Amino acid sequence: MLSYKNITIFLLIFALFLGATVEISEGSIPFGILLFVIAILLISRIKVGDAYVVKQSWLPMFVGALIVVADVTYNVLTLSKLGTLDIMTFFLGISLIAHNINNEEIRRMGKFGAYMAATFIVLFLFFFSFFNHLNLDFTHLFDHYFVLLPSVFIINAIGIPIQVIATETVQIQGVEEMSVIIGGPCSGLYSMFLLIGIMVAYTRIEQIERGKFYSLLIISIVVAYLANLTRVVTLYIVAFYYGEEAMYLVHVHLGWIIFVIVVAVLLYVLDRMSRVTTST
Template identity: 50%
Template structure:
């Protein structure tokens, strides 16, 4: 049980660091994002996973990984684009494939785990953001309105903070002066859910967990991500109300993954103990 608890805690820390790295790379400091990824990689070496089978055609994965990294960087250079969340995860996929192809057991395992996380994240991102948009499926706006904005507005009103819904993803908060806040995009918490699903998929696949246990872990992971995001949005409301919009934007960039780690740690630790 002690070893299981230790493994769960390390996985939660890795999960939180990956979430934080994605947010920092997309909206905050690139240096902080890279540092969080490095720390997560180091922590992964502390996990005792089932040994992976080293493949004979390992060079193929190294070449494929290098191609993905080079292609992503070249595309952004040609289009003069800044690196976003999808670019970060694509880059992470390429690095993971390179590590997967190296004939060292720990690097191989790390690469396999990272490839699962990034591949699942990219697939879900393309489905929910690209495909749904192309098919004009209004899932994201409905999710933001009914599952994020309305619950958090109801909770913030209980605290006595005056707030008014003025659009599907927009509220007016009445602090020192009226402030318009858009609850959408990263505030939906879907990025955290995508990362969690990828981590669960990778860990369950590498540990050869049975399908039922994997689904249970996945359900808890999604619940953790949802609750953590509601807490994050509430903190944004309170920050804006007490200190203004500028402080709220600073909190918006950095606090999300920290709140996520704290909430995830409590819920998953309790579930593991039971």
């Protein structure tokens, strides 16, 4: 079972990583780096079994160094804008390097981070690169049917007029007329991948039973989806009443906070429901 302390730490790590990726790619890079560092430090606060030990190993350290050098070199030579995949690749390299540090706490941080980052990267490459290579338009279809249409239905139900004008685009006629594209980070897939990565990392460290692992996985996906839907609806409301500039401000600096608050509330409700079921 996940302890309340671990659940709280998971949410904080999730919030900080989510905020860091958004800030670095679209907002303030120094603030994003600060959030990133705090998230790494929090990993050391995760409580695991006393029998859990991470042995030193040179191979992960060597591979990690290659990943970091390759990631930095690629971004410098191509002058590309840092994205979520770049950040998680760099974090994977740093985590693997930590495997050979002469400190048990740092090695534990490294193993947790490596599993989390590797899970995110695998999911990202599968759903974005592999599907695109097969000409499967999964991400656009997901954005349209699972994010755009449900969010528009909710926002219309509360009396705010929004029109769908393209697969991933809506038109909002509030204080100013604007078109909003729901795709990429707004799809919530990045957030799902990150939350799944955190759960996978913990279950690998704690050796949780397979049944519990799949339960946590399903819960993570559902909670992340509902939280992102709430975030998108919030962005619509802000755009309608306050305009494009306010919407962008919320998207970059507050969107991830809204997401994490909803995740925390949903997990609390699920915990209360499970306690009621157990008591009966």
